[in-house]
Amino acid sequence: MYIFKNALKNITRSKGRNILIGAVIVIISATSCIALAIRSSAGEIVSSYEDSFEITASLSVDREALRDLMMSQSEGSRGSMRDLMAEIESPGMAEIEKYGDSEYVDHYTCTLSIGMDSSGLEPLTNDDPENADQTESGAGQGMPGGGSGLPIERGDFTVIAYSSLQAMDRFISGDNTITSGSMFGENETQPVCVISDELAAYNDLTVGDTILMNKPGDEENSYTLAIAGIYKDTSVDDSAMNWFSNSANQIITAFPAVQEIAGTDAQISATFYLNNINDLQSLETEMKNKGLNEYYILTTNDSALEQTLRPLENLNDFAGIFLLIVLIIGGAILMILTMINTRERKYEIGVLRAIGMKKGKLAAQFVAELLIVSFISLLIGASVGALASVPTAQALLQNEIESIQNERSSIEENFGMAPGAGGGRFGGGQGGGREIMGGMFEPNANVDHISRINAVINFRVMLQLLLIGLGVTLCATMVSVVLISRYEPLRILSGRS
Amino acid sequence: MSSTQSILSIEKVSFAYDKHKMILKEIDLSFEKGKTYSVMGRSGAGKTTLLSLISGLETVREGKILYNGQNISAIDRETYRSRNIGVVFQNFNLLFHLTALENVVLSMDISDLPLNAKQKKEKAYALLEKVGLDKEKADRRVLKLSGGEQQRVAIARAVSYDPDIVIADEPTGNLDQSTEKEIMDLLTSLAAKENKCVIIVTHSPTVADRTDIIYEIASSL
Numbered sequence: 001m002y003i004f005k006n007a008l009k010n011i012t013r014s015k016g017r018n019i020l021i022g023a024v025i026v027i028i029s030a031t032s033c034i035a036l037a038i039r040s041s042a043g044e045i046v047s048s049y050e051d052s053f054e055i056t057a058s059l060s061v062d063r064e065a066l067r068d069l070m071m072s073q074s075e076g077s078r079g080s081m082r083d084l085m086a087e088i089e090s091p092g093m094a095e096i097e098k099y100g101d102s103e104y105v106d107h108y109t110c111t112l113s114i115g116m117d118s119s120g121l122e123p124l125t126n127d128d129p130e131n132a133d134q135t136e137s138g139a140g141q142g143m144p145g146g147g148s149g150l151p152i153e154r155g156d157f158t159v160i161a162y163s164s165l166q167a168m169d170r171f172i173s174g175d176n177t178i179t180s181g182s183m184f185g186e187n188e189t190q191p192v193c194v195i196s197d198e199l200a201a202y203n204d205l206t207v208g209d210t211i212l213m214n215k216p217g218d219e220e221n222s223y224t225l226a227i228a229g230i231y232k233d234t235s236v237d238d239s240a241m242n243w244f245s246n247s248a249n250q251i252i253t254a255f256p257a258v259q260e261i262a263g264t265d266a267q268i269s270a271t272f273y274l275n276n277i278n279d280l281q282s283l284e285t286e287m288k289n290k291g292l293n294e295y296y297i298l299t300t301n302d303s304a305l306e307q308t309l310r311p312l313e314n315l316n317d318f319a320g321i322f323l324l325i326v327l328i329i330g331g332a333i334l335m336i337l338t339m340i341n342t343r344e345r346k347y348e349i350g351v352l353r354a355i356g357m358k359k360g361k362l363a364a365q366f367v368a369e370l371l372i373v374s375f376i377s378l379l380i381g382a383s384v385g386a387l388a389s390v391p392t393a394q395a396l397l398q399n400e401i402e403s404i405q406n407e408r409s410s411i412e413e414n415f416g417m418a419p420g421a422g423g424g425r426f427g428g429g430q431g432g433g434r435e436i437m438g439g440m441f442e443p444n445a446n447v448d449h450i451s452r453i454n455a456v457i458n459f460r461v462m463l464q465l466l467l468i469g470l471g472v473t474l475c476a477t478m479v480s481v482v483l484i485s486r487y488e489p490l491r492i493l494s495g496r497s
Numbered sequence: 498m499s500s501t502q503s504i505l506s507i508e509k510v511s512f513a514y515d516k517h518k519m520i521l522k523e524i525d526l527s528f529e530k531g532k533t534y535s536v537m538g539r540s541g542a543g544k545t546t547l548l549s550l551i552s553g554l555e556t557v558r559e560g561k562i563l564y565n566g567q568n569i570s571a572i573d574r575e576t577y578r579s580r581n582i583g584v585v586f587q588n589f590n591l592l593f594h595l596t597a598l599e600n601v602v603l604s605m606d607i608s609d610l611p612l613n614a615k616q617k618k619e620k621a622y623a624l625l626e627k628v629g630l631d632k633e634k635a636d637r638r639v640l641k642l643s644g645g646e647q648q649r650v651a652i653a654r655a656v657s658y659d660p661d662i663v664i665a666d667e668p669t670g671n672l673d674q675s676t677e678k679e680i681m682d683l684l685t686s687l688a689a690k691e692n693k694c695v696i697i698v699t700h701s702p703t704v705a706d707r708t709d710i711i712y713e714i715a716s717s718l
Contacts, residue, residue, distance in 0.1 A: 002606035013594050351590045354554060355654070356579020357607045490554040493590055 003361055007368035014341075018373050021337050025377035025469070026384065028330035032468050033385025035323035036461045038393045042316040046309050053305050055274040057283065059099075061085060062297040069295075088295050096270040099287045104279035108272045109167030112255065114262040115155025116213045119222070123156035124202055124248045155216045159193075159225075159251045161258040167271065168252075174234065176247075181207035181229035188254035193225040197232045198248040206230070213251070213261070223261050225253055277302055311400040318396065327472065334476040338370065342480045349484055350492030359485055366480040374473040382465055386457040503527040503563075504661050504694045505551065510560035512546055520546050523560065526712055530661060533688045533695040535705040538714035544698045545587075547714065548666050551696065552584045553577050565661075579608040583655030585665035589647045591639045597625055597650040598635045601657045608658035624653040628683055645676035652683055662694045663687055669704055681707050 011018050066084050091099070093110070100108035162168050165186050170176040180200075184192045195205065205211070207227050214222040233247055258266055274280065277300070284298040342349075352362055505528040512521040520543040528534055538544050549555035550562060553574035561568045569577055578584070591600050601621035602614075610617065625635040628649035630642075639647055648668060655663050665684060669677035685707060687693040697708060705711045 002603070006603070009595075348592060348594075351592055352607070353575075354578070354584065354586070354590060355604055355607060356575045356577075358575045361607075490549055493586065493588070 003365045004368055007365050007372060010365075010369055011372060017337075017341055017344075018369075021334065021341070021370070022373050022377040022380075024330060024333050024337065025374050025473075026381040028326055028334070028472060029378045029381025029465060029469055030384040030388065031326045031330075032323055033382050033457060033461065033465050034389045034392050035319040035326070036464050036468075037385065037389040037457050038319040038396070039316055039323070040458065040461050040464075041393065042312045042319070046312055046316070049309060050277065050305065053308075055277045055280075055300055055302060055305070057272045057274055057280055057298045057300045059091065059270060059287075059292070059296050060299050061088060062295050065295055065297075088293055091268065091270075091292065091296070092264070093268060095291065096268060098290050099292065100270070100272060102272075102283060102286055104275055104283040104286065106273045106275050108270055110163040110255075110271075111160055111167060111269045112258040112262065112266040113158055113160040113269070114258060114266050115216060116157050116159050116251075116261075117155050117216050117219075118157060118211055118213050119219065121157070121199075121203055121211050121213075124198055157213065157249045157251050159213060159253055159258060159261065161253050161255040163255055170233075170235075170247075171231070176231045176233055176235075178229045179232045181227065184228045184254055189256050191223065191225050191253070191257045191260075192228040193251050193253040193257075194229040194231055195227060195251050196248045197230050199251075200227070200230045211251070215261075215265075223257075225251065225257070272298075274300070277305070311397060311404060314400050315393070315397050318400075327468065331472045331475055334472060335479050338476040339479045339483070342366065342483045346487065346492050349487050350489045353487070353489035354493060363477075363481045363484050366484065367474075367477040370473055370477050370480070374469055378465065378469040382457065382462065385465075389457065504530045504565060506563045507547075507551070508561050508563065510550065510557055510562060512543070512550060512555070512558065521550075521714070524714070528662070528694045528696060530694045531688055531692045532710060533685050533697065533708040535697045535699050535708040535711045536714060537699060537702075537705055537711060540700075542714045544714060545666060548584075548664055548696075548698050551662075552582055552664055554584075579604075580658060581660050582662045582664060583658070583660040585648070585651045585655045585663065585668055587666040587668075587670060589639075589651040591647060591650055591654070593638065593640045596636050596638055597630060597642065597646075597653075598622065600639060600650055601625060601654050604654045604657045610658050621653070621657065624657055625650065628653045629679065644671050645673075645680070648672065648676075648680055649683070652680070656687060656691075656693070660693070662696065664696045664698070666698045667700065668697060669699070669701060677701075677704070 063081075066081060066088075070081060070084055096108070096110055099105075165183070166172070168176075168183075171178075171183070178194070179197055181194075183194055184190075193211070195211075200206065205227055207230060209227050210224050211227065212222050212224055214220075231252075272283065274283065280298055280300055280302075284292075287296075287298070288294065349362060353359070507524055507526040510521060510524045511519065513519045524547065536544050536547060546555065550557055553569055557570055561570065563569070564572070564577065564581060591597075592603070595603065598618065598621050601624060602617050605612065605617045605621065612620065622632060622635055626632075630646060630649055630653070634642060634646060639650055642650065648671075652663075652665070652668075655665075663684070668684065669680055672680060681704060684695050684697060688695045688709070695708075697704060699705055
């Protein structure tokens with residue numbers, strides 16, 4: 001008890017010194033508190049976002065592996081990449097169903113597409129008519145998963161069908177909106193379709209009209225599709241580029257209709273919704289065991305997740321490094337101050353030891369003094385940290401987002417575009433706390449950066465702060481303990497006399 | 498002199514700070530309760546070293562010092578210093594940031610005297626009054642007391658936990674004659690009235706004359 005009483009007496013006796021020590025601890029605890037709050041909140045947001053984020057995977061040809069295969073062939077017998085890709089058998093509906101039946105897959109959706117011509121319908125072209133009848137690659141933009149990447153038959157139009165409304169992510173996201181008529185139902189069996197407003201306007205078509213489609217080179221067999229709805233692509237920035245959107249010549253129809261038209265010629269693209277991001281490799285292995293061609297790989301949209309969380313993870317890393325630096329520098333300063341304090345009180349130590357105070361009790365008194373100062377300073381520091389953590393975290397996050405935006409602007413400038421003019425290619429600007437990244441560099445990454453962080457002090461942060469404070473204080477008191485144990489009272493007192 | 502009747506006995510104690518300079522050589526001394534002793538000798542003879550050995554501030558390497566028949570090397574020296582022996586240092590060695598009263602109470606705290614805070618305070622006031630310091634002076638910081646008064650505080654502190662032995666190193670060295678007399682009265686009364694064994698290290702024949710037994714340490718050089 002007297003140790004505690006003496007400790008209190010000594011604290012009030014050496015106000016200046018203890019205020020200095022207290023100030024150091026306040027700075028350490030306030031900054032630690034902010035860093036811990038940021039880390040805790042960022043961690044929770046990341047974890048919760050990862051839980052709620054739908055991880056999708058789609059099959060695509062492993063072009064790199066194919067290129068390696070091509071390069072390994074002798075020059076004379078070396079075929080083109082196109083030939084090699086054509087040799088690879090793409091998975092059919094039966095295989096997709098087999099792959100989708102997996103413990104790693106929550107559910108899956110499919111798209112069927114086929115290139116077609118029309119005798120009565122004029123396709124939308126850009127200025128160069130020679131390129132109007134070009135080969136489409138993949139299932140076209142907007143198709144979930146991006147398809148296998150295999151070239152499909154030539155045709156002016158892409159007729160596409162989704163296995164469910166859930167797969168029409170452009171309609172779900174609002175990029176496409178029906179402006180006239182309505183979307184047909186999921187179980188539609190009639191040959192109906194939905195076309196873009198650009199195509200409708202170009203061909204003077206309205207809801208209820210019919211269009212005649214045929215496979216390229218097969219004008220004898222034609223298929224009639226009734227227009228059930230007309231949609232507008234709202235993601236196209238008219239002012240940015242005077243191009244027709246890539247999906248303008250896309251005709252969306254019901255699944256059975258494409259199956260009937262295309263038969264086995266349809267390009268199939270499947271999107272698998274995974275239960276867990278870590279299951280990707282296992283699913284791919286399972287698919288290969290089920291017969292998937294070795295030149296197919298599973299690709300995910302995890303880059304979108306990474307892009308979304310990047311500022312937050314950067315902030316988390318920054319807070320961690322900052323915390324470490326503060327603890328190292330603050331701890332070192334505290335140890336030096338404690339060492340000076342103990343050396344200044346050498347005489348007191350000598351007297352107390354000479355009149356019989358045990359080393360342990362003396363050390364306990366010094367530890368108690370520093371712990372009392374630390375505890376008070378910790379409370380002040382935690383309060384300051386609690387007040388400052390939210391605005392500091394917010395400012396740091398905004399700074400991080402700005403930094404990423406600047407990086408993107410710089411890339412746009414490299415392409416000779418005004419910052420922000422990238423439009424659909426580089427993503428839109430910032431609005432309502434949302435920022436979209438992606439486009440050309442991240443084809444599937446329509447990313448919402450998390451732009452708010454509520455770095456609040458919770459019980460866990462307080463506990464961590466308490467442990468850090470205790471740890472730093474105990475490290476500093478070790479200096480006192482070591483010095484006290486080394487001091488011999490007789491040497492101190494005789495030296496003084 | 499039989500060591501069994503002694504409260505403290507020194508048996509064949511030799512001490513050297515380094516191998517070539519022997520300070521004390523095979524010293525045999527014995528001390529009893531109720532008596533005052535003076536240890537004399539010229540400067541460098543080892544008087545203060547002897548005091549340090551007796552008080553457990555220095556470790557005995559050759560020979561042994563027995564307190565109540567028990568070798569002090571075998572007992573906890575801090576406990577020995579805080580309960581069994583009271584030391585009045587030449588430079589008093591008081592804690593200047595504390596009052597006279599607090600110095601005395603702290604000593605009682607360290608010795609784990611079985612008294613509550615109030616009782617310790619009352620006892621400290623009584624002790625300080627006994628050595629000639631009234632309540633007003635007892636509540637002063639020791640820096641604001643004279644040399645003689647600080648010496649009295651040191652004596653009060655040394656006897657505060659009722660030790661069997663009180664050792665004083667040159668207790669009158671810095672004092673005027675009248676204060677010297679008062680301090681010596683105090684120390685001798687501790688032996689006569691309170692049955693303490695009082696050992697005084699001194700140069701002064703006047704001080705030595707007031708003790709019951711005088712030990713003179715011859716220089717080992």
